[in-house]
Amino acid sequence: MLINQNTVKAFETSLDLIMSRVQDLKHSIGSFILKLEHEHQMLNWPSVLDSFALLSSQINMLNKVLKGDKTPSLRNMVLLPLELSLDRDEDLEKLTEGRVPVFNHDVVPNYLRTKPEPEIESKNQQRKNIAAQITPELAQKQINSLNKITGRLLDHLNTAKEDWETDSSSSRLNMTTDNRADTQSLVGTIALGKGIKQVRQQTQPTPSQAVMQQPRHVDQHIHKPQSTVRTHIRPGSSVHPYNRT
Structure with a gap:
């Protein structure tokens, strides 16, 4: 050609x-x-x-x-092979991304075939023969049966979807997210301080206040009043004034 x-x-x-x-x-x-x-x-x-x-x-x-x-x-x-070789071809390996490193007699029948393998061709022919034996009436019956099964499955799915949507909507309506008593109590606490106990904070006294609050103890040794009576003992007198002898 x-x-x-x-x-x-x-x-x-x-x-x-x-x-x-x-x-x-x-x-x-x-x-x-x-x-x-x-x-x-x-x-x-x-x-x-x-x-x-x-x-x-x-x-x-x-x-x-x-x-x-x-x-x-x-x-x-x-497509015909012009040359077959048992040596490794780097260009061919790079072109085929590492799948075909050598273009030899084992590779050529698989890569240059125009028909499938005999086993695969035989299986395909068997399937074609089985398909050819089905009459148009039988094929139409199978199509109708498949359509009925598919329709029933769709009906079940749609019913389940509607039930699920109904249950979800009713559960959302019945769901309460607040409590009126708790809300009023919270508003009263924030606005009027209801339910809050007043706790007095005990403050520690300052050093000057601590000194002022300490009790005053009288030190007898320091604050003892001195007597105003003076005594004079004459020298050379050995007689005791209270001696009764």
Whole structure:
């Protein structure tokens, strides 16, 4: 199959765009896997839905690129290995992020195959045969049964939601957050001082007051009054005035 220069250029441009879309999709899938592994305890359903929505939009963008008018039909092109080697290829390892260090005979059948493995292909064929045996009438019956089950489940969920909202509203209405007696008592205490005992503070006396309050003790040795009677003993007299002899 001969390919002109314009086709080769268009193929290279489309291939770069496809690789960019695939890298974005790969990054989103890796982030989602890390979130499931490390943040599963704090993970909620809206966050999971956001991750699925991002993956879905990126897959749609990739499909638009593959089905675009400017993208050559990849089905019409055949990829053949030009060289196989048992030696380690650093460029190939870097390009494949360490997944394919060597491009040898064991790697080529897995990476360049255009059909799934025989076991997987056999299982897919069995599923297709089972699906082909279902008649349109039986398929419609199964769809109706599934719709009934889904409708009943939705009715139960809506009933439980209404009951929960009713119980919550009634509990909020019956809930009292104040006590009138306690409120009046608190207002009386703040405004009029009701219920507050007056406690006299015992102040310690100052040093001068302590001296004034001390009892006055008479010191006989210091404050003893002196007698005004004077006695005079004449020298040479040995007679005692009260001697009766």
